[in-house]
Amino acid sequence: MRTTSAPQRQSALPDPLLRGRTPRTSLLDRVAMRVALALLLWSTRPTHSTDEGARALKRQADAERREREAAWLSLAHNSRRL
Numbered sequence: 170m171r172t173t174s175a176p177q178r179q180s181a182l183p184d185p186l187l188r189g190r191t192p193r194t195s196l197l198d199r200v201a202m203r204v205a206l207a208l209l210l211w212s213t214r215p216t217h218s219t220d221e222g223a224r225a226l227k228r229q230a231d232a233e234r235r236e237r238e239a240a241w242l243s244l245a246h247n248s249r250r251l
Contacts, residue, residue, distance in 0.1 A: 194202075
């Protein structure tokens, strides 16, 4: 049987249940979609304010590390002269 000559359904006929009525998404589904969108936007927000404390700690740790490294390099440089 060839599919090009197979009988086709009439899709142009309107659904009898939707006659005179516009198809709409239910109120519960619309509320759920709004809540989901709000949660998605909230979860992908930039978190600059909470990262400030972590950045400050990292800057302090980096400064302390640089001071320690400089002290070791100074000590190594001075011990070569002896």
